[in-house]
Amino acid sequence: MMVMQLSPGERSILAYFPSSTSARRAMEELKSAGYDTLTLDRVSRFGVEDNAEINYPLAGRADSITGLTLFSTGTGLTESDSRVLRAADPSVSGMAACDYGLAGGSAFLLTVVTGEDRVQEAVEILKKHGARV
Numbered sequence: 001m002m003v004m005q006l007s008p009g010e011r012s013i014l015a016y017f018p019s020s021t022s023a024r025r026a027m028e029e030l031k032s033a034g035y036d037t038l039t040l041d042r043v044s045r046f047g048v049e050d051n052a053e054i055n056y057p058l059a060g061r062a063d064s065i066t067g068l069t070l071f072s073t074g075t076g077l078t079e080s081d082s083r084v085l086r087a088a089d090p091s092v093s094g095m096a097a098c099d100y101g102l103a104g105g106s107a108f109l110l111t112v113v114t115g116e117d118r119v120q121e122a123v124e125i126l127k128k129h130g131a132r133v
Helices: 020-032 065-070 080-087 116-128
Strands: 010-017 037-042 108-115
Touching: 010 020, 010 116, 020 037, 020 108, 020 116, 108 116
Parallel strands: none
Antiparallel strands: 010 108, 037 108
């Protein structure tokens, strides 16, 4: 976990995205515009470990269904009873409502740190890419 302390005159902007693709596009545009303090995280109520080595179904690699759907592989849950309970979550079964279990329906958080004078410019770039700020 990264802990960040803002300096006087700095502001942090928290922008939520429904997809990693739109969040990465916004991040790239912000980098091109000269913003250099950016972090992109996935928000999950189960902890996150997106490990393509063991959770990449297109290549035939999947450690568990909870690892694929809840990104829980590698979070220390090796007991089968924990995995069974997580597998019962509606987001795993496919019977969930739209955006079930996502933080506000947007699981990708892009954080931008900038000076007061560039906040509005950053917010405009983020909103252009579909962020909720």
